[in-house]
Amino acid sequence: MISLSACQLQNHQLRPTGDLGVIIERATGSVQVVNTTQQEPLAKVDKLGDLSHASVVFSRDQRYAYVFARDGGLTKVDLLQDKIDHRIIQSGNSIGGAISQNGKWIAVSNYTPGGIKIFSSDTLELAADITATPLNTSTEKKAIYSKVVGLVDAPGNRFVFSLFDTNEIWVADYINQDNNKKWEIQKFTNIGKQPYDALITPSGRYYIAGLFGESGFALLDLWHLEKGVQRILPNYNNNKQTLPVYKMPHLEGWAVAGRYAFVPAVGQHSILVIDTDSWQQVATIPVHGQPVFAVARPDGRQVWVNFAYPNNDTIQVINTENYHIIHQFKPGPAVLHMSFTPKGEQLWLSVRDNNEVQVYDPATFKKSTTFPANSPSGIFFTSRAHQIGL
Template sequence: MKGLLLLPLLWASAAHGAAPQPAAALYQQHCESCHGATRLGAAGPALLPESLGRIKPDEVRKVIANGRPASQMAGFAGTLSTPQIDALADYLQQPPATPPTWNDHDIRASHRLLADLSTLPSTPQHHADPLNLFVVVEAGDHHINILDGDRFTVLDRFASHFAVHGGPKFSPDGRFVYFASRDGWISLYDLHNLKLIAEVRAGLNTRNLAVSKDGRWVLVGNYLPGSLVLLDARDLSLVKTLPATGLDGKTSRVSAVYTAPPRNSFIVALKDVKEVWELSYAGTPNFEPRRIAAQDFLDDFSFSPDYRQLLATSRKAQGGQVIDLDSGNVVTDIPLPGMPHLGSGTYWKRNGDWVFATPNISKGLISVIDFKTWKLIKEIPTLGPGFFMRSHVNSPYAWTDVFFGPDNDAIHLIDKQTLEIAHTLRPMPGKTAAHVEFTRDGRYLLLSIWDTDGALIVYDSKTLREIKRLPMNKPSGKYNVGNKIEFAEGTSH
């Protein structure tokens, strides 16, 4: 079966007149041509447990039965019986008998140049403000939209690889944007010319990527294989692979990678090793990690505004752990009862002092922390657990969703000075509302309705009046070029 796992006695029904078949044989017959003999992906995405981790089993069954709209994925409800579909769905969520590998040779073999940069104009070939463009991830059918942030019109829409994840990142001048998909593909897109330039598969299951402050390097963090992959930002060619191995010899998944501009370095979160890594890209770097010992497994990060201190989720601390990046010492633990996804928090100045606020993914609370003392200032009760929180220096509010609660169609607006809920909006009752991003000047904001029949809704940030509604298929994140390259207050980094 070409290396596939043959599940013992997992036989499909003989309905539709077919002889009983093991699920591996069903895969070989119906799926292999698009998804690869070893399930690593080809024309279709990888079908490994790590790649399907966030997709519920019932959703996997529905896709096998009904296909995916606006994709090459056809439905098999007329070909396979319900027991056959169930068997195939169960099979895809089991690991292959032989663990898949992806090495430097595989990375280099996957590299594709799609356009010759030397022949393209170096100035924008459209009439939109290049620093007020939005990159919008349309997750429902795996597409990217490039949006004019002044007119709120789509300049380009193109297919992405499966499940873009971790947020696109930009070159320092805002010309290029880099995407990472969950099944390891990294893509380079030219926002001046609205054209894909290059792509490479850096891993089999990728978490996210970061771009150096000087625009020279791209660092990719992988779950599978556990590694960091360094790419040349100009064309995505491979520079170096670093196994994510702790001092104790244990291999780790990479939870996330970030760039820390004032430090001229990348910061790396390791999921299975009690270490934080810092990789300097100053001067002529060798990219050997500086290992900072942690007291716990740290899953996700946020930073103080000056990037001197790191706030990481820690189950041992039942919340957050603060690490001083200069000394490498743990400063304090912070109780955060709902285990936040810290990269989705935000910060602002309140009475002249920086505060950090984050929703919590298992409890309906916003935790507000003083950056100077690392003390909890307030817990703001919400309608349910949330995921994303965003603001802008010119907005009086921090916008937060209640993504994981029964009231997930609601959005709270937190007054940044009183720390009270000033408004609660329900943009499309019954449909999940999440993830806000502001225009560069903060005058307008874009909000997502995460539904197949969803929308991108544009609001006036002062009057809260709806300006425009663009129908989209489950728009997830959206990212403003100017806010991102300037590391603007209130947005994600």
């Protein structure tokens, strides 16, 4: 049995991980480590690279945050010691990542060169380099590959992702038979034009890619891959004027409340309501601007929506029973991201151009606290460690 001396205990502050999170400070390439119980920042970790489109996943024990930077950086941050554990530059331009169901693998989706790379979560040692479909012929000097988007983890230690330029969805499955360890790829082609982002439903069964080049979505049932890709809502944008798109909706921000999904419509001032049993649209909710994120309160009672420029100073709250907008307010210029604490008693949001993070009580809509942050964007809590597809 190992014991710590009194001196060691005094010099090491015990910190629980379940109520921690990180806030991306995009302008300074840093993250703030925060505590949601106390609603306060604890520390800052910097030198993380270009965080202009950063995302984060967490280790199973919630100790480590893996930060995916736009410049191809992958950084493992120790949330107990407030420092970088390990950092690599794994590509020229990356767009996000995922952690496998068992917590052993970190996958990163890349624009340049197109494809995904898979690393050991312990050491960040490269385990697989999966190249996307090439766009040019082999006779040219330098091959160009499709950009990869919409990377998520799926049950069975699989990764699923979309190829923007070649209209595909791939499933990467880890195979370990007779000491033959490899990543087996199953490819689905002609899924629709330009899948720009994707999500996996909370159960891990359905993977859904949004299409930028045409109206509709591509759906893949991961329980029955033999069915191939199904097109859903192919006509939701018919006979409607599509506005210039200032910021693409983030499909991982789909709000799933009960059997219904609340989906930001591309180029419209509306939220689509989809029945996830039939995958048919049942309603359209007019909103203040072009929605970016639609985030469901964990109990499914509310959906909070933020918007693209020039309406990005506003938040609207939708009642999921009657689809009415029950609250609207203006936290400040450039509200970029929103996150609920695990049981939904707090809503945190980042106000980039005010350089601050605000925390609200979703029951009363009253602001409980504000604290400074440098150009904050993404807000990620360690509870994501135990959710599929985040």
